[in-house]
Amino acid sequence: MFNHITQNILNALASGEFCSGEQLGEANNISRAAIGKHIQALQKLGLDVYSVTGKGHRLTVPIELLNSEAISHAALSSLAAPIKVKTVIDSTNNWIKEAIAAGELANSPSGTTIFSEAQTQGRGRRGKQWVSPLGASLYFSTHWRFEQGISATTGLSLVVGIAIVEALAELGIPNLGLKWPNDVYYQGRKLAGILVELEGQGVDSCDIIIGVGINVHLPDAVTKEIDQPYADIDEVGLSLSRNHIAGRILSHLMTLLTEFESFGFSAFVDRWHQHDCFINQHVQLQMGQRQVTGIAKGADAQGGLLLEVEQQVQSFFGGEISLRKISS
Numbered sequence: 077m078f079n080h081i082t083q084n085i086l087n088a089l090a091s092g093e094f095c096s097g098e099q100l101g102e103a104n105n106i107s108r109a110a111i112g113k114h115i116q117a118l119q120k121l122g123l124d125v126y127s128v129t130g131k132g133h134r135l136t137v138p139i140e141l142l143n144s145e146a147i148s149h150a151a152l153s154s155l156a157a158p159i160k161v162k163t164v165i166d167s168t169n170n171w172i173k174e175a176i177a178a179g180e181l182a183n184s185p186s187g188t189t190i191f192s193e194a195q196t197q198g199r200g201r202r203g204k205q206w207v208s209p210l211g212a213s214l215y216f217s218t219h220w221r222f223e224q225g226i227s228a229t230t231g232l233s234l235v236v237g238i239a240i241v242e243a244l245a246e247l248g249i250p251n252l253g254l255k256w257p258n259d260v261y262y263q264g265r266k267l268a269g270i271l272v273e274l275e276g277q278g279v280d281s282c283d284i285i286i287g288v289g290i291n292v293h294l295p296d297a298v299t300k301e302i303d304q305p306y307a308d309i310d311e312v313g314l315s316l317s318r319n320h321i322a323g324r325i326l327s328h329l330m331t332l333l334t335e336f337e338s339f340g341f342s343a344f345v346d347r348w349h350q351h352d353c354f355i356n357q358h359v360q361l362q363m364g365q366r367q368v369t370g371i372a373k374g375a376d377a378q379g380g381l382l383l384e385v386e387q388q389v390q391s392f393f394g395g396e397i398s399l400r401k402i403s404s
Contacts, residue, residue: 085104085111115133148323150323167198168191189218191216213308217288220286228340229272230340231341232272233379239329239332247314253353268290359372368383370390
């Protein structure tokens with residue numbers, strides 16, 4: 077259950093001050109018991125709300141709700157395509173997918189972006205769940221139309237990773253790295269993930285959906301659902317605004333996507349290698365039932381993973397490849 081009343085209650089709680097059930101009930105013309113059901117709905121979405129008898133309801137940590145104008149204001153330059161913000165949707169990638177199918181983006185410039193405060197069906201690569209608690213992180217998807225077709229998109233997820241790392245580094249976040257083909261690391265733990273999907277392909281063009289999830293402040297209640305070492309931006313200690321982070325990342329992304337569309341991944345190889353935290357490391361590739369071990373040598377001009385196997389360097393592509401470092 078999430079409707080306009082739930083949204084009103086979320087808006088009231090966002091400051092982190094106590095809100096009594098009586099006040100919330102009067103403001104929304106419903107009973108205190110009904111307020112309790114909306115509070116439960118927010119808790120199910122991952123919002124850390126607690127109650128104190130005689131005082132009311134309060135967030136453990138105040139949250140800054142996302143706002144399209146604030147995101148645009150934080151961007152380094154004017155953004156040509158629309159920015160939309162939804163509180164709860166199933167998946168930002170699905171939202172773009174449905175907009176493409178409905179023809180809603182046919183006349184829009186590349187770069188239309190949807191942000192969501194929470195996802196009920198957030199997805200990562202290879203169908204894994206992306207834990208998406210309300211107000212805790214950044215979840216967004218961007219639409220980009222490649223007029224040269226799908227062949228022009230090789231290496232795209234690597235360029236998206238570069239945009240995220242360079243934007244976060246500019247904001248003062250140190251010790252960032254990239255894992256081929258779609259992960260951003262902080263101090264060796266996953267900070268962000270990228271999911272690139274092909275939705276529509278015409279004779280000469282294709283529609284690409286670029287999904288991004290960035291951990292900002294993960295509440296303890298949801299971290300048990302994460303099955304790998306993770307990091308979030310709050311542990312850096314910079315107290316960055318989510319709207320500010322979103323605007324900076326989006327402006328970097330728009331710039332790099334435009335460059336990528338013109339020059340391809342070959343123009344980004346050196347920048348990728350600057351951030352590749354697995355380069356020259358002993359790694360293992362998992363490709364279905366097949367395993368390959370070797371030494372990571374970065375990426376080639378098409379965005380493929382270069383791996384030295386038995387003194388021969390090979391290039392690997394494929395959506396089902398999983399890369400992991402081998403402990404020495």
